[in-house]
Amino acid sequence: MVSLTHYLALGAIVFVIGAAGVLMRRNAIIILMSIELMLNSVNITLVGFSRQWGDMTGQVFAIFIITVAAAEAAVGLAILVSLNRDRTALNVDEVNLLKW
Amino acid sequence: MPLVIPDISLSIAAPEVGLAILICVVVIADLFTSMENKAGMGVLSLAGVAILALIVLFQWGGGAQTTFSGFYIADDFSSFVKLVVFLTTIFTILLSLQYAKVEKINYGEFYVMILFAAFGMLVMASGNDLISIYLGLETMSISSYVLVSFIRHDPLSREAGLKYFLMGAFASGILLYGIALTYGLTGATSLTEIATALSGPQGAAIADDPVMVFSMILIVSGFGFKLALVPFHMWLPDAYTGAPTSIAAFMSVAVKMATVAAIIRVFFIAFPALAGKWNLLFWLLTVFTMVWGNVAAIAQTNLKRMLAYSSIAHAGYIMLGIVATTKIVGGKVVFTPDGLSAVLFYLVAYMVTNLGAFGMLIYLCREDFRGDNIEDWRGIGQDHPWAGMAFVVFFLSLGGFPPTAGFVGKLLLFGTAIQNEYYWLAVIGILTSAISIYYYFRVVMVMYMEPRGESQPAIEFSKAPSIFVALVVLVIATIYLGLFPGSIITAAKSSVAGLL
Numbered sequence: 001m002v003s004l005t006h007y008l009a010l011g012a013i014v015f016v017i018g019a020a021g022v023l024m025r026r027n028a029i030i031i032l033m034s035i036e037l038m039l040n041s042v043n044i045t046l047v048g049f050s051r052q053w054g055d056m057t058g059q060v061f062a063i064f065i066i067t068v069a070a071a072e073a074a075v076g077l078a079i080l081v082s083l084n085r086d087r088t089a090l091n092v093d094e095v096n097l098l099k100w
Numbered sequence: 101m102p103l104v105i106p107d108i109s110l111s112i113a114a115p116e117v118g119l120a121i122l123i124c125v126v127v128i129a130d131l132f133t134s135m136e137n138k139a140g141m142g143v144l145s146l147a148g149v150a151i152l153a154l155i156v157l158f159q160w161g162g163g164a165q166t167t168f169s170g171f172y173i174a175d176d177f178s179s180f181v182k183l184v185v186f187l188t189t190i191f192t193i194l195l196s197l198q199y200a201k202v203e204k205i206n207y208g209e210f211y212v213m214i215l216f217a218a219f220g221m222l223v224m225a226s227g228n229d230l231i232s233i234y235l236g237l238e239t240m241s242i243s244s245y246v247l248v249s250f251i252r253h254d255p256l257s258r259e260a261g262l263k264y265f266l267m268g269a270f271a272s273g274i275l276l277y278g279i280a281l282t283y284g285l286t287g288a289t290s291l292t293e294i295a296t297a298l299s300g301p302q303g304a305a306i307a308d309d310p311v312m313v314f315s316m317i318l319i320v321s322g323f324g325f326k327l328a329l330v331p332f333h334m335w336l337p338d339a340y341t342g343a344p345t346s347i348a349a350f351m352s353v354a355v356k357m358a359t360v361a362a363i364i365r366v367f368f369i370a371f372p373a374l375a376g377k378w379n380l381l382f383w384l385l386t387v388f389t390m391v392w393g394n395v396a397a398i399a400q401t402n403l404k405r406m407l408a409y410s411s412i413a414h415a416g417y418i419m420l421g422i423v424a425t426t427k428i429v430g431g432k433v434v435f436t437p438d439g440l441s442a443v444l445f446y447l448v449a450y451m452v453t454n455l456g457a458f459g460m461l462i463y464l465c466r467e468d469f470r471g472d473n474i475e476d477w478r479g480i481g482q483d484h485p486w487a488g489m490a491f492v493v494f495f496l497s498l499g500g501f502p503p504t505a506g507f508v509g510k511l512l513l514f515g516t517a518i519q520n521e522y523y524w525l526a527v528i529g530i531l532t533s534a535i536s537i538y539y540y541f542r543v544v545m546v547m548y549m550e551p552r553g554e555s556q557p558a559i560e561f562s563k564a565p566s567i568f569v570a571l572v573v574l575v576i577a578t579i580y581l582g583l584f585p586g587s588i589i590t591a592a593k594s595s596v597a598g599l600l
Contacts, residue, residue, distance in 0.1 A: 008284075015277055022270050031266055038273030042280045049284035057289050058280075061231050065276065068238045072269055075242050079249050079261045092266070095259050098338040 007048030014041035026091050028083075032076050039069045112167040112174045115156050115182055116222050122148035123215045130208030139197050141208040145215055146193045153186040164598055166228060170290055173228035176595040180444060181225035181361040184451055185354050189218045191455045191570050192350040198564035199346050199462045205250050213250070214350065217243035221358035230279045230289040230370075233362050237275075237326065240358060241268050244351055248343040260342025267325065267335035275322025281315035291370040298373035307373045316374055319366065320381050327359045329419065330388040333412050337396075340408035345465065345472070348404060349458030352411040353451045360418055360443065368425075368435060368600060375433040379426040386423055387528055389416030394535040404472045406539060407457055410498060413536060414450055417513055418443055420529055424517040425600075435600045436520060437593070442512035444592035449505035449581055453497040456574035460491045463567055469557050474543055479552030481544075483559055488547050490575050495540040497578045500533050505581035512589070 014037055021034025043062040050058025083095070110117050122145065130141050156179050164175035192214060200206040216239060223236030245268065249261020283289055285306050286297035298307050306312055321332060328336040340348040367378055393413030400406035425439030464471035464480075471477070481488035497506035510533065517526040552559070562568075581588060 011280075015273075018273065019270075022266070022273075028262065028266070032269075035266075035269045035273055038270070039276065042273065042276040045277070045280040046283060049280065049287075052284070053287045055287060057231075058283055061279075061283070061289065064231060064235060068235070068242075068272075071242055072238070072272075075245050076265050076269065079245065079258065079265055082249065082252050083258045083262055092262075095262055097256055097259050098263070098341055 004048055004052045007044055011041045011045035026093055028080055028092050039065055106169045109167045112165045113172055115152050118152045119219050126212055138206045138208050141211045142193050142197045145211045149186050149189050156182045171229045171232045172226050174226055175598055177599045178226040180595040182222050184357050185218055185221045188354040188451055192346050194566045194570040195459050195462050196346040197566045202465055202467050203251055203344055213243045213247050221354055224358040225361045228291055247347045248339050250344055256342040260339045264335050264339040271322050271325030274318050278315045278318030281311055285312050294370040316378055323363050327415050328412050329385045330392040336412055337405050337408040341405045345458055345461050349455050352454050357447050375426050379423055382419055382423045386416050386419040390529055390532040394532045397539045401474055402472055403474050420525055421513045424520050424522050427520040437596045437600050439516045440596040441592040442516050445512055445589055446509035448588055449509035452574050452577040453494050453506055457494040459571050463561050474546055477547050478550045480559055481548035492544055493575050493578055495544055499537045499540045503582040505578050507582055508585040
């Protein structure tokens with residue numbers, strides 16, 4: 001029997017993996033993927049709660065988040081492509097023209 | 101189950117609907133415009149936004165009305181915010197018309213993206229549900245990522261775009277997880293329903309639940325990232341330095357305005373039951389932001405970056421007003437609307453001042469000379485006394501001197517803080533304002549005291565009438581609001597009266 005706790009635990013674990021990926025990985029594409037993991041963990045959590053409450057709001061919200069994540073990925077990849085024109089690697093440590 | 105079509109009244113959402121139509125018109129008109137005439141798209145957007153601002157004025161005083169099944173609310177508070185957003189958009193476009201040619205970013209999409217960002221801000225101001233606030237926030241943020249990295253041929257702009265994008269998307273993830281947990285505990289995303297759940301029979305138990313507190317911390321952090329409160333501010337100086345100057349001006353004012361509006365709605369409408377906890381969190385963030393924003397600005401040699409740190413500091417003053425709205429009476433937290441009306445007035449004062457300060461940078465900018473270093477302004481006070489005076493007025497207002505708008509704004513904020521017994525907050529605010537005078541007046545000193553170097557290019561201000569008109573209006577508005585702040589304060593007071 002898969003209960004709400006399982007969904008919440010899965011969501012929390014995926015969220016932590018995503019957040020750790022953003023903070024620890026240095027490749028911009030992998031950071032982008034980690035952010036997507038975070039958004040998907042939110043979706044899992046929302047859908048789990050939605051089932052628990054017997055209320056569709058959470059599922060509708062999850063669909064909105066998927067849409068926004070697609071738009072975000074499109075803009076993010078476009079910025080990465082434009083950045084990649086004069087650089088071969090996408091290591092964020094090399095993106096260092098601006099610092100105080 | 102019968103399918104019920106909800107009652108949707110589009111006239112309540114007239115500014116948003118009108119802006120959506122305007123965006124479509126500009127996108128289509130852009131296809132039939134030659135590359136030389138792209139500024140026409142700016143003029144078209146300008147005219148459209150001016151008409152929409154009149155529609156918002158027309159809606160003023162209409163009372164609170166909801167539509168889209170409670171997703172959307174139009175009241176005086178949202179109208180006030182929308183007017184500021186529209187005015188900022190108008191000034192941004194005025195400042196951009198010629199500047200876009202200088203930076204070779206004179207595309208129709210530039211204006212379309214500004215309008216899309218403004219659309220997101222309107223939705224945030226009118227959001228009555230965590231879903232609609234989130235969608236408005238993302239519309240605004242995604243358009244801002246594009247705008248920041250718009251100078252594709254400039255590595256600085258691309259880098260700023262990447263940093264802003266990664267931090268912004270990360271912040272959205274954190275905010276969303278907080279929203280998901282709140283939904284799990286209260287079973288609602290509507291602001292009023294969350295408040296009902298938190299004040300109901302089970303309310304006290306939910307409000308004290310550690311998961312609820314955790315989710316509130318996540319939401320505070322998510323909004324803190326968007327508002328660039330210390331310690332969530334790392335992206336802002338880079339983003340503003342690399343972004344086109346008119347976009348830095350736009351973001352420093354309009355993005356802050358919309359985010360503050362969303363924070364006010366979420367925390368005062370949905371989470372009053374947790375006010376004792378979030379006001380402590382905001383207290384800490386406010387102190388960090390005021391101190392670090394002002395201290396870090398001292399070390400800057402780039403004027404755009406200095407203004408970026410100064411805008412972090414000003415976000416701290418705005419948050420001071422939000423903290424000062426809460427008052428602890430006999431162990432219970434009550435809200436006093438004076439703090440919020442001070443916040444709204446401060447945002448208007450900050451709008452005219454900061455748009456003017458960034459506008460001066462655009463005024464000096466030309467194709468072979470960006471003029472955003474402090475030393476680029478040497479000798480300008482002697483050679484161009486009027487331009488020098490205009491910049492001094494903006495710096496006086498940023499530093500909080502009479503007779504400018506910034507002085508009245510700070511007076512109201514610190515006054516409310518003292519009235520509601522936040523003495524430490526007021527003391528730290530006044531001390532950090534004193535620090536800010538040092539770095540603002542260093543620029544004034546460079547302008548008036550230091551002669552222009554032999555190797556420095558001659559001063560040649562932009563000849564575009566649009567920039568000149570915008571700057572003259574902003575200077576007059578900065579002084580006018582300092583001398584006669586009454587009407588705006590009354591409007592701010594009446595707009596928050598229906599909110600709390």
